[in-house]
Amino acid sequence: MATSPGPGSGSFPEARFYRLAMESLPDTVFVASSDGRISWVCDNVSAVFGPEPATIVESETVASLLSPAFVDPLAPDTRRLENQPVTVTDSDGVAHHFLVTVTRMVDDEADEVDVVGADEVDAVDGPLVYACRDVTDTERLRGELADLFDRITDGFVALDTEFVITDVNDHAVELFGRPRADLVGTHLWSFAPDPESTRAFELLPLALETGEPLSYETYFEPQDRWYEARVFPSDTGLSVYFRDISERVEDQQALEASEARFRALFEGTLDALVLADDSGEYLDANPAACDLFALPRAELIGRSVADFASQEFDFESAWSAFLDAGSMRGEFELVRPDGDTRVADFAARANIRPGEHLSVLRDITERVERERQLEVQRDELAHLNHINRLVREVNLAIVGADTPNEVLSGVCRRLVAADVYQHALVATETAGGRFEVSAASGLTAVAAEAVVAAFERELTAAGRRATSVIAPTPAAVRSTVDTDVFGCFPLAYGETVHGVLVIGADRSGETPVLVGEEQHLLDDLGTTVGKAITAVTARRLLHADEVVTLEFTVDDADDVFNELSRRVDARVTATALVPIADGRHACYLTVDGSDVTDEWDAETLCEAVESLDGVGACRVISVDDDIQLEVHADSSPALALEAQGTHVRTVTSTNGQGTLVVEVPAESNVRNLVSGLVADYPQTRLVRKLTERRSTTRAGYVGGGLSTTDDAARSLTEKQLAALRAAYAGGYYDWPRRGSSAQELAEALGVAPATYHQHLRAAEGKLVGAFFR
Template sequence: MGDEWRAVETESEVISDERSELEDAFARVSDAVYTLNSDLRYTLVNERARSLFDRSVADAVDEPADADGAEDGVGTGPVTDRLESLFGDAHQRAFERQRQVTVDAHDERIDRWFEARCHPDESGVTVLVADVTERKRRERQLEEDNRRLRSIFEDAHDAILVGDENEIVAANPAASDLLGIDRSEIAGRSLKEFIHADHDVSSAWETFLEQGRLRGSFSLVRPDGTERIVEYNSVANVLPGTHLSILRDVTEARRREGELERHRERLAALDHVNGVVREINDAIVTGSTRAHLERVTCESLADSPSYEFAFIADVDARSKSITHRVEAGIDGYVQSIPLSTASDDPAGRGPAGKAIRTREIQVSNDVFADPDFEPWREDAREHGYESAAAIPIAYDSVLYGILGITSARRNAFSDEERDVVAQLGEILGHAIAALERKRVLLGDELIELELVIDDAVAMFDGPDMTGHSVWFDRVVRTGDEQYLEYGRTAAETFPLLEEIVERVPHWNEVSVLQRTAGDVKFELSITSPPMFGVIDAYGGYVEAAAIHDGEYTTTVHFPTGTDVGAVMDELTDVYASIQTVARRQISPSSESLDQLQHQLAEALTDRQRTALEMAYYGGYFEWPRDSSGEEVADSMDVTAATFHEHLRAAQHKLIAMILDDAETAGERSTDDR
């Protein structure tokens, strides 16, 4: 018996050692692994599996039999219960079939997806578990994206075709409607079959493949012989050798456009107005003065057989008075009739008064039936007109005057004619504003205002700016109501500036242009700024601006003769706390062209000047270019990179010389506080 017991003990020790070695091996495996015996009872569960499937009771997992209820050394407990609930059926199938079984399961308790790969043999099942939650999420996202794309494809109103030059491989329902055939009959056919013979398909196809995308239109012929006009937008090689085309039926739109064009041709009166517009534009191009533009407008209208006479009146914003500026086809008209800007005055309820208040064109297409035109009926009989229009001459927030037009035709200012006549006010307003800006830039005398807004940052609930400053060096108008402001500040102040941008409604975004030695240069985009809009509308510009300790200060230049009182009235309407610190009459200094050329000659190296001259005379700056950069570089016998390096350096010096001189030019001023 002693030998038998020793043999049993030895065998147990061997089994124990083998189990210990297996457990040690499992402990070194980074993936979750567990094993089951032939009775499908758990024999080993590594640490990764315990941590994945029951972190809250991990210390209770796979304890000895007397601790967790296991029998014969087989582990049971919370983790094995969880494993059984997730993958138990897979264990049995793998062992019975003696084939690997892979199964995915969702653990709702921790909201994770797991993949179990069950590897069976005669002694049991070894299971490797991987957390595939992210993969599942990507798969679901991909499925959702595919569903959306399919929905877009199926539900789009425009026809969508996918294929190559010779064969359509996919088409949506809208394509079936457009081509006039059943959707099942489209696949395998070519789009060329439906394109009218007059369209140069070969040239279009070559251009399409060369450019990678193409837009255009063609006539499409359906199998039943009917034709449709379609606009297309095609993209090449959305997949290798496969192209995408989106077709839109514009037949009815083109028909309506044709009818409108024919209708316009029948309206001879529009030719007269368009002629006036052309004459105004010609006067603008030749650099005319405001008085000349106004005279050309009135005389051109009065000379037209469509209109009786025209006038332009001035409107004083403060006194609310309307006064004569220029007229044609009549003498002393504005002074002879009652006019008012007040809505409670009968003389202010006509076209002129309404146009001043609304800043929109106002018409009376039958002056003898219009009750609001009663104060001027006798005047209409005397001068022989039946229709009248008043067009505001305005730009941004400034009203420069009122253009009045009369016609002997009843309903003269209807539909298209009304719209075209209204453009006269917009054109004149824009031109006058441009002339005012030109006058302030080139004038010998300027009005300089120094303005301050106390607690400007606090006005927008901005951060405390005590001890901080921001300088705005340049304001550039980039479009209607769109501006870019360039400035600088200390690096520690820039986060405060970013916070201010978030608080000010018309400040859109600030971006860093350069960081150097504790300073930050930035670019600030602004939309519809109240102050800039008023200043720009009066022909002025911001010379400099800054924020110091939360106060906003700015220096503004206006042309001589600007109604400063009107400017300040409008600015006060926007910023009640704005104050004028100083007002001066100044005389900007300038340098001669010879001086500029001398400075340029000193600043540029020989190669830089050569690059600039060759680029200029070689047509590099023309559009389209006469010579490419590579061609100019070849002429200089340098590489293209070297040429561009010289050219950029020369351009930088030239522009810096002009802009820096404009900023640093001295000014002679007389204080007029």
């Protein structure tokens, strides 16, 4: 190693000391003159610069070893230059980085001088000591760190303890919108519009004080962005990392808004909403669901869908199918804890959130019930339409019947043949007050007798015009017939009940429906059949060669003829009884009495008659010799019997006591007729019953048909006969006319004058045609 000139060139101990000191330094040290010639190097120079120390002393200069700039780099007034960077490339092209400190050696006796930058330093032309520190690895690491520093996605700001920015990365530059040079050295709070209102103003000092790292989220108003900051304190200040979380915050806010909307919808909707987990256990429920399940929310949460299903419902299979499908719709029969069953229309969707499944239920119990009722009503309507057609067919079937028994048999046969009713029979009351079978269809004679025996009480009630429905069928009847329900319907017209129609129906477990509209139809059928029997009876009476004559005394105060005779104090005789609307009759009367015409004028007489019970109107036809009246009445035994098809021959009343004579067919049930009449008029008594042959010369009847065997006369319709009888009894044919006009007669019968003329002329034509034929 070169030893001259070198440091410590004084005494040996001193030189040895300096040499040992320089050799022990980590830096590479060499000494050169002011013109750049190297005079001494330390032993480790080869490890740094390559050549051996002797070679460097002999052939290298400062310019070739370091750089020309380092040949006497010190100014005359400068003794020391510290840490000057220099890069040296070796023969392999590898760059080495050094920090070079240059010190000028001066005489020990010279005045003290300062380091670089000192003023008033004497110029000294001594050797220069170069201390070269190899910082290649440090620079490499610094470069890598700077590169990493700039490449991290988070923004970075380094702050000192006074919150002055000491360093930033590129992302921080983008955030602040200023160059790096403008940021470094600037106080952090200068970038905040209102520092005291920001979270950093409170949290950063806290991190410095506690020495604990922390994180927070903050809104940066200038950029309208949200950031997440993580703060790491150290002895020299704070390292703040931050990242833009605006998208996440917006997503979170949107999620919270969505959750709020969902919660508002969940709580406020009228439909029941329930959330269930993967096992079907309820996690949440809205108020509508609590109402549907009839449980408070606290008791509903934690229960399973299976807890509210019917026993027949396979919950496990249905729930598994729902989770596999992801959605499902349908109806669910929900059984409440109190046992009440509701029907819910549901729409379910799986995994609206992982492991959470939403079901929307709507109570449709009332709708289902209405639909069921509508279906029942449709069935009932179809059934009633069938009954209507059946009733019309029955009506047609009995039109041509010649006897009451034919009417009854036809009704029973038609009802069963239509496949609506299984059994039909007619029971009539006997003289002993018991009932017997008059006609039957669909069951044996033994079964029919069993039905009549079992329903004696209901038959008696029907005899008083009270309909009865028997369901279920009594065991005594079940042993002989297989029928669910029976109904008893009176066959009545006017004051007479001709029998009781008993109908048996098999409804296969349905609610018996021989009630309501069907009952009304069957009641109407009973009236139609009763009227048919009355008409057949009247028709047979017209054709009968032998009749039964019944004579009654009438003492009833509510008989209109008795009341009239008592009021005018005279004898009242009916000359014709003509049916009109509303069950009333136009009664044409003659009032005989020597003092009547003197005491009564037409007006006062009409007022007196119209004041009587059961009288609707009164008209004076004539007051010449006897008084002739037209009285509209509905209360009299004579009118009751006339409506039942009998022929009223005589009706008279004197001073409140009357006599009534009627004719009925020989086969008529006289007992039933008399008992029915007496039930309504208790003071009416049968005083004579006589069977006799009809006389062909007998005068016309007061009420009923014509006493003639002429086919043309018998061909008159009821309306034609009523028009003809009213004209004859009302004095229409008198000449000069003193009686009724056609318009008056039309008003009496409740028809238009033109209609009355039509019926009257048709009747006259038939009679005149029979005369001239």
